[in-house]
Amino acid sequence: MNRQRFLPVLPILTLVVMLGPVAAGLWGTFLPALGHLPAAGLTGPSFDPLRDLFAWGGLPRAVMLSVSTGLLATSVSLLIVMFVTAGWSGTRPFRALERLLSPLLSVPHAAAAFGLAFLIAPSGWLSRLVSPGLTGWDRPPDLLIVQDSLGLTMTAGLIVKEVPFLLLITLAALGQTDAQRSITISQALGYGRVTGWLKTVFPRVYAQIRPPVYVVLAYSMSVVDVAVILGPNTPPPLSVQIVRWMSDPDLAMRLEAAAGALLQLGLVVGALAFWRLAEIIIARLGRHWIAKGSRGRFDTIVAQGALVAGGVSAIIVLLGLLVLAIWSFAGFWGFPDALPDGFTLRNWMRFGPGTMTALGETALIAVVVASAALILTIGCLEAEYRYGLSFSQRAVWLLYLPLLVPQTAFLPGLQTLMLSIGADVGRAPVMLAHLVFVLPYVFLSLADPFRAWDARMGTIAAALGASPDGVLWRVRLPMLLRPILTALAVGLAVSVGQYLPTLLIGGGRVATLTTEAVALASGGDRRAIAVYGLMQTGAALVPFALALLLPALVWRNRKGLRHG
Amino acid sequence: MDKGLSLKDVTISKAGTPLLSVSHDIGSGEVLTVMGPSGVGKSTLLAFITGTLAPDFHAEGEVWLDGHDITNAAPHQRRVGILFQDDLLFPHLSVGANLAFGLQPGGSAAERRARIDEALEEVGMTGFADRDPGTLSGGQKARVALMRMLLSDPCALLLDEPFSRLDAALRAQVRDMVFDRARARALPVLMVTHDADDARAAGGVIVTLAG
Numbered sequence: 001m002n003r004q005r006f007l008p009v010l011p012i013l014t015l016v017v018m019l020g021p022v023a024a025g026l027w028g029t030f031l032p033a034l035g036h037l038p039a040a041g042l043t044g045p046s047f048d049p050l051r052d053l054f055a056w057g058g059l060p061r062a063v064m065l066s067v068s069t070g071l072l073a074t075s076v077s078l079l080i081v082m083f084v085t086a087g088w089s090g091t092r093p094f095r096a097l098e099r100l101l102s103p104l105l106s107v108p109h110a111a112a113a114f115g116l117a118f119l120i121a122p123s124g125w126l127s128r129l130v131s132p133g134l135t136g137w138d139r140p141p142d143l144l145i146v147q148d149s150l151g152l153t154m155t156a157g158l159i160v161k162e163v164p165f166l167l168l169i170t171l172a173a174l175g176q177t178d179a180q181r182s183i184t185i186s187q188a189l190g191y192g193r194v195t196g197w198l199k200t201v202f203p204r205v206y207a208q209i210r211p212p213v214y215v216v217l218a219y220s221m222s223v224v225d226v227a228v229i230l231g232p233n234t235p236p237p238l239s240v241q242i243v244r245w246m247s248d249p250d251l252a253m254r255l256e257a258a259a260g261a262l263l264q265l266g267l268v269v270g271a272l273a274f275w276r277l278a279e280i281i282i283a284r285l286g287r288h289w290i291a292k293g294s295r296g297r298f299d300t301i302v303a304q305g306a307l308v309a310g311g312v313s314a315i316i317v318l319l320g321l322l323v324l325a326i327w328s329f330a331g332f333w334g335f336p337d338a339l340p341d342g343f344t345l346r347n348w349m350r351f352g353p354g355t356m357t358a359l360g361e362t363a364l365i366a367v368v369v370a371s372a373a374l375i376l377t378i379g380c381l382e383a384e385y386r387y388g389l390s391f392s393q394r395a396v397w398l399l400y401l402p403l404l405v406p407q408t409a410f411l412p413g414l415q416t417l418m419l420s421i422g423a424d425v426g427r428a429p430v431m432l433a434h435l436v437f438v439l440p441y442v443f444l445s446l447a448d449p450f451r452a453w454d455a456r457m458g459t460i461a462a463a464l465g466a467s468p469d470g471v472l473w474r475v476r477l478p479m480l481l482r483p484i485l486t487a488l489a490v491g492l493a494v495s496v497g498q499y500l501p502t503l504l505i506g507g508g509r510v511a512t513l514t515t516e517a518v519a520l521a522s523g524g525d526r527r528a529i530a531v532y533g534l535m536q537t538g539a540a541l542v543p544f545a546l547a548l549l550l551p552a553l554v555w556r557n558r559k560g561l562r563h564g
Numbered sequence: 565m566d567k568g569l570s571l572k573d574v575t576i577s578k579a580g581t582p583l584l585s586v587s588h589d590i591g592s593g594e595v596l597t598v599m600g601p602s603g604v605g606k607s608t609l610l611a612f613i614t615g616t617l618a619p620d621f622h623a624e625g626e627v628w629l630d631g632h633d634i635t636n637a638a639p640h641q642r643r644v645g646i647l648f649q650d651d652l653l654f655p656h657l658s659v660g661a662n663l664a665f666g667l668q669p670g671g672s673a674a675e676r677r678a679r680i681d682e683a684l685e686e687v688g689m690t691g692f693a694d695r696d697p698g699t700l701s702g703g704q705k706a707r708v709a710l711m712r713m714l715l716s717d718p719c720a721l722l723l724d725e726p727f728s729r730l731d732a733a734l735r736a737q738v739r740d741m742v743f744d745r746a747r748a749r750a751l752p753v754l755m756v757t758h759d760a761d762d763a764r765a766a767g768g769v770i771v772t773l774a775g
Contacts, residue, residue: 388619456648459616462639463646464666464716470640474665478656559698560655 008387010379015398017376018439021432022402025410026265028417032258039420040251049255053263056256058235065237066267069151070221073158074275077313078213080159081166084310085205086197087303089174093311098171100314102548104164106489106540107317108497110517111533113157113229115320117146118327118526120153123335125323131336140335147232154231158220160313166209166216167310172448173208177201194303195296199289210279211396215403217275218268222406225499225514229521238264239408246412246504257412265409272404321537327530351531355513358532362496362512362539365427369434370491373442377487380443381450382472385458399443402436407500415504425507433501434494442491449483479561481554485547493540513539566631567592569613569644569720569752574625576608576617584609584773587625590720590752595743595768598756604773606756610722613754614646615639630719645718645751647726647742651705653697659684659708660693666712683711687741703734710742714749721746723755727762739765 031037035046053059088094119125123140131137146153179201186196206213222239231237236244238260245257326340327333328347333340414433418425453476461471477484499514506515517532555561568591575585583605590596600606611617613627616639626635634642653662663680671679677693684692687707697705706726713721726742727735743766746753755766763770 454652455616456650456652457654459611459614459639459646460648460652460713461654461665462616463614463642463644463718464712465640465643465668466665467638467640475654475656479654481656555656557696558655559696560653561698 007379007383010376010383014376014380014439014443017432018402018436019398021414021436022405022410024417025412025414026405027413028415028420029258029261029265029410029413032255032413032416033262035255037251037255037258037416037420039416040254042252042255049259050262052256053259058241059238062235062238062241063263063267065151065232065235066221066239066264067271069155069158069227069231069237070217070268070271071275073155073162073220074213074217076155077159077162077166077216080163080306080309080313081170082198082202083194083302083306085167085170085174086194086202087299087306089197090180093307097167097310097314100318101164101168101171102544103541104314104317105168106493106537106544107161107321108493108514108536108540109157109161109223110225110229110497110499110514111324111537112161112317112320113226114517114521114529114533115324116153116157116160116316117230118323118530119316119320121146125319125326125338128336129338138336146230149232151231151237154227154237156316157226157230158223160316161226162216162220163310163313166213169209169212170205173205174201176208177204179205190295192296192299194299195294199286203283203286211400214272214275215400217271218404218406221268221271222264222408224408225518228518238267239406242408242412243500243503246415247508254412254416258416261409261412264406268404268406268409321534324530324533324537327526328534330527330530347527347531351528354516355532355535358511358513358516359535359539361427361510362514362536365431365434365502365510365512366492366495366539369431369438369495370442370488372431372435373439373491374446374484374488376439377443377446378450378477378484381447384451385455386468399440403440411500411504415507418505425505425509427506427510430502430506430510433505434498437498437501438491438494441494442487445490446483446487449480453480482547482551482561485550486544489543489547492543496536496540567750567752568594568630569754570626570628571613572626572628574609574612574623574627576605576612576621576623578605578621583621586771588769588771590754592750592752593747595746595753595755595766597763597766597768597770598754598773599758599760599763599770600756600773601758606758606773607724610646610724610754610756613642613722614644615642643717643719644722645713645716645720646722646724647709647713649725649727649729651697651702651709653700653705653708653712655698657697658693659689659695659697659700662697662708663693663712663715666715668715668717679715683715684708687711702730703738706730706734706738707741710738710745714745718751721751721753723753723757725757725759726755728757728759736765743767 031044033049034044035042035048036044084094084097117124122143122145127137127140182200183193183196186200187193191199224239224243227237227240231240235241242257242260242264245253245260329343329345330340331342331344411433415425418429423429457475458471461475466474497514499518502510502512502515513532513536517529517536520529520532568589570589571586573587576583586598586609588596598606598609608617608621612623615637617623626633628634629642629644654665657665660680663683664676667676667679680693684690689704689707697708700708723742727739730738739762755762757763
């Protein structure tokens with residue numbers, strides 16, 4: 001097919017690739033949830049799966065956990081990010097947090113969760129550091145901290161990962177809101193920093209970050225890997241229970257899993273509606289608050305509290321990585337010693353070969369998926385530039401759709417569907433499933449810089465005789481090298497971190513660093529977990545480092561591109 | 565008229581509202597200056613001529629260049645050179661590579677290199693071929709942008725407020741250089757500006773658009 005006809009269909013192709021599996025998966029969930037599963041010799045419709053689901057004694061707690069961890073993690077991380085930005089944007093402590101952003105973002109959820117567990121468990125590093133000196137403990141206290149029944153540790157694990165994500169998108173939104181001048185004006189009118197920011201900048205920023213906030217809510221309610229590592233066990237959050245049912249050798253249990261997945265979808269939709277309602281109420285209260293003209297009396301305390309919270313959440317992730325590193329080299333390490341008796345390479349020798357195999361699988365999937373996502377994204381954006389075929393403002397929500405539909409709602413259905421049409425599970429379907437999650441992030445990462453490119457450069461190049469393809473390859477792509485590599489790194493990191501699609505669509509036969517690491521969670525071998533967790537982090541982090549380093553090297557003699 | 569740039573009953577509108585209408589023949593070596601306050605769509609006229617009009621605008625009329633109707637030609641096949649108020653040198657290419665981008669294909673590497681050195685010499689920038697455009701002064705950038713455009717051998721020249729970013733001393737110098745080169749190559753020139761000085765210096769017909 002020639003390119004003139006190919007480029008305009010790319011946006012459609014992208015939407016199909018992104019939304020097709022979601023729609024198919026929901027369909028594949030819906031049928032068995034109503035008792036229709038020909039592969040197991042069952043034909044519906046029947047309400048038995050739903051009845052079985054509601055008869056399960058653990059259901060109320062599982063539902064409560066899903067809802068409470070989701071709402072709590074989202075609101076706390078949003079509050080931290082908003083107050084930190086309100087109180088500190090443009091200052092030196094804020095810039096320090098900004099610098100930590102990329103590394104913090106690229107740490108996979110599972111690795112961050114393991115790090116947190118190794119820190120705060122009764123036998124964790126923090127307890128060792130203060131024992132027996134401060135506590136008098138010479139053996140780990142009998143406390144249930146990790147996997148606590150309220151899911152608080154799991155919520156904390158989500159918060160430390162969602163804070164950098166929300167901070168990143170807030171920074172992007174700030175760039176388009178003329179925040180600095182609003183702050184200057186409101187301060188000149190006698191408003192405190194935080195109050196002035198909340199009253200003038202927050203409404204504009206929130207309008208822009210609303211879709212990603214919804215993504216955080218949907219994700220936190222249905223996350224599996226963090227829940228397996230940090231969440232309670234009996235009963236687990238609903239999403240984990242769905243996965244357990246899915247892996248039951250009895251095919252009939254899939255019906256119950258599908259019913260659970262349907263319920264999970266309903267929960268997320270309900271929580272999003274609740275969140276929207278809360279937005280309306282808070283907006284009304286906010287207008288009242290603005291009309292009162294109060295200048296803000298607690299600004300300093302709020303700002304300081306938020307900075308401490310933001311700093312602690314960053315430090316937890318970094319200390320978590322540090323303790324993973326210590327464990328990976330640890331010889332004998334008895335409680336309550338602050339450090340191991342000795343450091344050794346033995347753990348790496350022992351688990352290294354296994355991680356290398358998993359790394360190969362991880363890298364192969366990530367490179368194929370991220371490259372495909374990048375090509376589709378550039379194709380879409382170029383089609384938009386050449387033919388004005390742009391996503392309308394409303395269609396932007398389509399980008400967020402795969403991230404808003406809970407993974408546990410459509411991935412089980414996708415697996416069941418593939419099973420019933422006789423498609424083989426394995427690496428290629430896993431890649432397609434990853435693409436669903438990688439594409440939106442790559443697109444969102446590249447869209448702004450691609451569109452911000454000065455179109456007069458294109459006019460000039462065309463006036464100098466360069467064809468449209470020539471403009472793209474010789475001018476636009478080289479100038480956008482840095483954002484393109486960053487988008488690619490984002491795509492790689494997202495793919496590396498995928499747990500559920502790899503597990504379910506791979507049918508347990510595709511072993512990546514993430515699935516291997518999470519599988520180790522129940523065994524409790526800290527040295528093995530540490531090695532896998534660090535390898536997983538490295539696989540996500542190295543591309544980011546390269547995305548920074550390569551453009552700096554390639555364009556080292558080009559002043560105009562150094563900060564682009 | 566055969567040689568030159570002709571705008572035949574060109575009307576540009578947005579959402580049904582007409583922005584501007586121009587009908588004019590610009591002969592070889594002649595200058596037409598279109599004046600008017602910012603926001604009346606002067607730059608849209610140039611976008612129409614270069615073939616890069618944004619889809620939310622609607623244009624009627626025809627553009628003829630040297631006896632050919634180029635109204636619907638692809639932007640890169642029109643042979644219409646343009647200079648903006650910013651130099652818009654490609655930041656990833658050296659000064660020499662920027663000029664090579666403009667230079668029509670053909671000739672050996674040595675010949676092309678010689679053409680580029682010659683062009684740099686013409687504007688007093690001998691030896692600048694390997695420099696990073698980011699390190700040039702404003703006047704030097706303007707000169708490279710001009711030579712890059714001329715090396716592409718255009719049949720007409722469009723100027724979009726080309727001197728408004730330059731300070732007073734540099735401005736007259738660069739302006740004279742541009743008009744001298746255009747006259748020497750007998751190019752029809754269409755300039756849009758809101759600056760009366762530039763319009764006077766151009767020395768051609770002045771059309772003023774209402775705001």
